[in-house]
Amino acid sequence: MNTLDQFIAGCMSNYDPDALPVDDARRIAAGYVVPLAGVERVPLTAALDRVLAEDIVSPINVPAHDNAAMDGYAVRAADLAVPPAASSGASAPITLRDIGTALAGHPYAGAVGRGECVRVMTGAVMPAGADTVVIQETCRTVAQADGTSTVLVAKPPARGENVRLAGEDLARGRAVLTTGCRLRPAQLGLIASLGTGEVSVRRRPRVAFFSTGDELASIGEPLAAGQIYDSNRYTLHGMLTRAGVEPIDLGVVRDDPASLRATLQSAAAQADAIITTGGVSVGEADHIRALMADLGEVAFWKIAMRPGRPMAFGRIADAAFFGLPGNPVAVMVTFYQFVQPALARIAGQSAANLPPPLRVPSRETLRKRPGRTEYQRGILSRDADGQTRASLTGQQGSGVLRSMAEADCFIVLEHERGDVAAGDLVTVQPFEGLQ
Ligand code: AMP
Ligand code: MG
Secondary structure, eight states, X not given: OOHHHHHHHHHOSSOOTTSBOHHHHHHHHHHHSOOOOOEEEEEGGGOTXXXXXXXXXXXXXXXXXXXXXXXXXXXXXXXXXXXXXXXXOTTOOEEEEEEXXXXXXXXXXXXXXXXXXXXXXXXXXXXXXXXXXXXXXXXXXXXXXXXXXXXXXXXOOOTTTTEEOTTSSBOTTOEEEOTTOBOOHHHHHHHHTTTOOEEEEEOOOEEEEEEEOTTEEOTTSOOOTTOEEOOHHHHHHHHHHHTTOEEEEEEEEOSOHHHHHHHHHHHHHHOSEEEEESOOSHHHHHHHHHHHHHHEEEEEEEBSEESOOEEEEEEETTEXXXXXXXXXXXXXXXXXXXXXXXXXXXXXXXXXXXXXXXXXXXXXXXXXXXXXXXXXXXXXXXXXXXXXXXEXXXXXXXXXXXXXXXXXXXXXXXXXXXXXXXXXXXXXXXXXXXX
């Protein structure tokens, strides 16, 4: 028994490579691959979408000082409770003396004493003695004959209101981000707010890929009888780039054992993972099986899914290997369901970062056979009632790439599920995330 077979046996008790549930295949693939060890230091501007290779601990308080959250007057809360003018009645406004101004980046040098206030703009450091900001909309300023002004507070706020405390965003010594986090725009800004300009990130995985098939022509070649243009290498190039890995395009390889062997060996020598498309369906797989067994360890699966039933998985030398089906839609579905999570693990990303699916009502009736997971191509749109619903993009054949191009989500119909009635909730995986 080779190590792949042992690993699979350890993952599940009733393993059937000819009817493998999607979740088990995903678990095996992501569990079998290993994270890369390499780390590099990069400036923040080059760190977008990279995977953090260190824990980031805040060396400072953010914000560094208590500061005003609104435009208004910095006051002592004690002065708001008891009006300083002894003669005031119950409903009389509180009167404070305006002694100066603090702007963001320009603090007030003195302190706020009893019955005093300082004009503050948002972001200004709170002057000494003041603990509360009265927003300007609830005050009235009255100019005095001696050139000073008095502030009348109509609606006193509670103590501490409209003040951002030092360390409120991040306290010094606090763990801010942990290793394995993929850096998105918010994380870049968060690291910058600590005054840190460089981070340690994992090396980007190198992923070699090629298409197999005697019928494939490359762009620029005329189409001979029975030929089609190779589209899979272009969707793969796009998906790999989006996944944050370094793509290595090895072109089209004929269905010929000698060429396949040479290309697989070259791929394994230069890449951390290898992706092929085509050649794993029942009729074609036989001569590849022997080849793979010789070069590494590969399991041939029929996954209980649609589209994308046949798939091969394992390793060639030290590179993870994904043998995807040839059909263009099946390539995309199997990439997103199996390859992308495994690449995230190879890249060192912690699994917690993967986005959760949505549940929305289906706009129409969907036909579905229990016993396999289906990835139908859908479009999300919002109705006048404010509810987002999913509809199909039309023809759903696994070779119809147009269905992917028109879609903005997968409608995932789970293994046990049967037909879906209009209005039933369905699981949806949107193609695009905000960050
Ligand atoms: P296979 O898995 O090799 O049997 O291929 C299944 C179907 O996908 C066949 O109709 C192929 O012609 C088609 N196909 C395979 N590879 C590609 C490719 N690189 N680009 C477009 N279509 C392909
Ligand atoms: Mg083929």
